[in-house]
Amino acid sequence: MPVETSLNIAVLVSVGQHPVSGRARRADQDARAVELGLTLAGRSLSLVHVGDAGEPALRQYLGMGLRTMTVLQEAPEADAASSLLQYFATHPADIVLAGVQAERGEASGLLPYLLAERLGWPLVPRIAQIRAIENGRAEVLQALPRGQRRALTVPLPFIATVDSAAPGARQTAFGPGQRGLFDIQRGLAQADVARAEWVEAQARPRPKRLNVVKAKSAAERFKAATAKPQGQGGQVMKQESSREKAQAIFDLLVAEGVIRQ
């Protein structure tokens, strides 16, 4: 990959949460962003976290092979964007990478947009790869559903969010993680007042919409109405001819939309 070596690449990392147990961990997309950064910049990559350096999960990022991480020490209710804005005013970067959205809290994914807007940089969402950086422009691949990719070019400096389709993060190693250092800077963020009014509660299960008729034509709507509800075991075809079985499979493929009509 042709990459100018003198690039300053920073990755914004957050404390994630395991989807099943809810325990703190490195956030998956953030870790993918670190991975992407490491392939571009190696160990000169800088990591920035807004929050508390005492959080053990942060060491999982250091365990990916980085010696230090900058922590803008902030109270939990601080507004991370204002803190980062001040940081990047004094620590210029060419590329800032982040996950698409956090794993905790509001997880709005808005932070990169706020930064981009206030820094006046372009933002490229959901990238899977940075293919090349030449003459002050980067060619990136944006992840689309179904494994599709779109090529985009964007001038430096820019912010990109890294999609879950980007290469998986390398394993974090315990030893380097424990020995890594935090460069702690007192943050000067304002408190996020809007959030104070919100009420958080354990997620309620969302009611499943029953019998949604998504079909376009009457025939399809009919099919949707008569389709067997899920979870009752499937249909088994034994006596029919091979042709009929194949036809049934083919119909299913078409109905599921995996064969282009």
Next chain:
Amino acid sequence: MMLDWLLPALLAAALGLLFAGALRRIRLWRRGRPEPVAFLAGLAAMPRRYLVDLHHVVERDRYMSNTHVATAGGFVLSMLLIVPVHLFGLESRWLNLALLLATLLMFCGAVFVFLRRRHPPARLSRGPWMRLPKNLLVFSASFFVLTLLTSGLLPEGFGGWVLSILLAAGVALGLAEMLFGMGWGGPMKHAFAGALHLAFHRRPERFGGGRSTGLKPVDLEAPTLGVAKPEDFTWNQLLGFDACVQCGRCEAVCPAYAAGQPLNPKKLIQDMVVGLSGGSDARYAGSPYPGVEPGNASGAPHQPIVDGLLSAETLWSCTTCRACVEECPMMIEHVDAIVDMRRFLTLEKGETPNKGAEVLDNLIATDNPGGFAPDSRMNWAADLNLPLMAEVGRAEVLFWVSDGCFDMRSQRILRAFVKILKAAQVDFAVLGNEECDSGDLARRLGDDATFQSLARNNIAVLNRYRFERIVTTDPHAFHVLKNEYGDFYPEGKGGDYEVLHHSTFINGLVRDGRLQLKAHKGGTVTYHDPCYLGRYNGEYEAPRALLNALNIELSEMERSGYRSRCCGGGGGAPITDVPGERRIADMRVEDARAVQADLIAVACQQCTAMLEGVVEPRPQIKDLAELVADALVEEVHEPRKAAMSQEQP
């Protein structure tokens, strides 16, 4: 006469060289990390360890055992006598006679060595080892004749100068092999290193019939974790590598080697020897790692091992079955070395291959390798009404459920065991969601940090309750609970309970008449010894006794008991999944087919999974608990209602 001055000179030179070489070798070992040993006690115990413990292992090969006694005994005696007789010229009829007998004994032994070496089995190394029997013969014959001459038992001037020259050459050759070679890395090195290895073994508990199979903890504060370079091993590990005689017994029993995975324990130990002394494996003359061209490995004490001496795949192929350790006549600890190197790869490099990283992440985040919700540990037993420790506080038996609770197949074993517990009216309880993975998997994958944190969590939970024994159906959990948690009990607290495998426990119930069993019906049955039950914990009897109680006459596989072949499921091998030419489990099922087994009785859920992973048709696989539960004679008056609903929906 020429020999009068030449002989002492040669002897003195050879001894001097041996001495210099030995010093150099000792310096090489001392490059390893320090480890305290009972120095004098070890030296004092050495002869006994050699004569009893080592020979206990060597004796599995009768031929070689007798041969070795004759040759080695003869040689040691000869050397003890040669020094006074030929170096210091002490003249004594009795000494001469003794020396003659000693050399004769050695000669006889050497003849047998020679015979064995005419058509050596594939596991033996060639190269310098091929010339050893000849040199043994030359040495013993030369000194025999020489002693005959000097003792005046032969007429003066017998043989003339021709004989003198021949003898001089023979003595020189013999001394070169036996003494110079011993100090400078020839095949005889094993005698010198082996003796010291026995004296300073890092697991002295193994001698005198003991067992020491638990891995040693990593100091997580150390500047590097695990072994990256040969000098990161402890000094007595390095010494141990040097003791290897390249007999290849380890190679012959290694399941990974047989499956064509790139691991050969003998080569691995030899590579460590290359590493500790510096150089390349060009002179290695044994079987290579399957699929890896030999001759390209090189290393030095301060150079990284992985990708210099061997590839990471070699390390990850090992199932930690301990067959090699069990079989090694020099009592070398292959598994310790392999896990030490894995520790570096996992803890320092973050290079646990394949699904390893994911499994470790899961263990950290959910306390189980599958990433299942930690509060769903009791879902399997929703209908069983199991008493929870958190509620009852004390019980006679703590049933350690293990991660089998998340796996549908293992749940059948767990349910069967619960049925047995209830039938025998055992006072038991489970930990429920308080239980974590035992840490076995994390530890074998080299992640001692995660192992230690899991172990400490579990210990904290265990210390909260009162019980007399822990019983588990999982030999891996059994092993770590029994043998590896001891290092982590907070000062003087806890650990004062028995840990039992369910086979032992059920067998006890049967012996005490607490279970009524019908005879098992069905075809031929064979029993597969799980490594972590058998070799790790020496339990070969209880499962067999139990099967016997079911009126089963076992049709034993060729490799059973301490020689049992691994199912391929240990050491995280199914997770790192290094490709080979065959699957270990397939070979094991083949072993069972060879004795026409219709059913393989196992005593481990991991073995069940591995063997059932073999493509059908194959023998049925059933855990002991399932066999016993099926054969239970149901009590007419069921004492507890809960024991009724057993069958899985």
Next chain:
Amino acid sequence: MSDVIRRDPRTERILRNRLHPLHESLAGGPVRGPTGLLRRNPHAVGFIGPNGLKRIDRSSTGPAPSGRDLRRSATTHSEEPALPLHRVEQPDFYVAAVLDMAGGRLTSHDRDILGQAQQLARSGGGQGAVVAIVLGEAREAGFDTAGADRLIQVTHCDGQALDDYCPERKLAVLQAVEDQLGPRFWLFPDSVHGGADLGARLAVRLGERPAVHAWQVTETETLCRGGSGRIDIRRHTPRVLLLAEECALPVDDSRHQALPIQLDEYPDVRVCIHDQGLVPVDPSQIPLAEAEFILSAGNGVRDWDQFHEVATALGATEGASRVAVDDGFMPRFRQIGATGTWVTARVYVAVGISGAVQHLQGIGRCEKVVAINLDDGCDMVRRADLGAIGDSSEILAELLALAREHRGGKDTDATVPETLEVA
């Protein structure tokens, strides 16, 4: 198809009367009885082919064999009542719904957004109008029934088409809407098709704090799903909303005016991001974990060339069981299961795979599973939504033929080229 709704009482009568001589020819397929119960006529399956053999054609895509289908669809149509038209002549405020229009059509998510927009337009006093905003070319005719009172359709901005990825230009259009209409609410689908991206951009541009992953919205209060789906956040409803799928019921009982609105002028755009186009991706090269249609081979595959051909013809990504990998028929990175990849495909077709636990673990999150297997009792067939019991090579051969017919049929009729996939 014409939308004129025409009842045919005679056909309806025949359909109701199962003893009518013409009943069979009309009620060929499964039909709902008057009570809504499914009625099947087991004798009416298939038709007699020219050689006198009974033929069953299950293809819903093939050319309609007779006039039967047409007439039947006419009858189902006739059940739909004419929808009342909802008029908004002088809106007091606007609710803007920016639509994804993936593939140029309304997605189901778009319809939910419009449904939500209608709810907001009718609450909180005054009469609001829902403005559907469509950026780029569209091939959709149903904005009226989907709930759009007004329609802003912009295909070009700054002299450039809005079809590619051009968030900066699209944002400029939205700013123009803001300037001209000042909507009370801005609604976006919180989707990967651009809705979430555009919504976030507009929110920061307007200095609004949007509600994200919102799934229950009233005029005053919004419930948002938080990180990892583990918490709900209750908050005041902001101006900009990024709405989750199924946040509201789509409009289905009214028609709307969908009056076009022209935008006066656009602000200047500084375009930094340039779209270089889609990178062609071969379905077989899609990483298994991302693939949405997987054809997977096991120990029961007999003809490997045929298997690969079928995968290519169907445009499926290939997967394999461990045995197929061990035996050297498939590369290791294709292995699915405990020690291979865990896949999330929408459709997973297992050919000759017995369904060992280690394999099933890897497909736990697949939506539809199809099993082709000789053994109807094996675990894969039990797991499957559709099990075809029979020899794999025979069924694959038929499948291959079907795929080729399908392709063949398609190449001749000139369909509109697909620009983006519909999820």
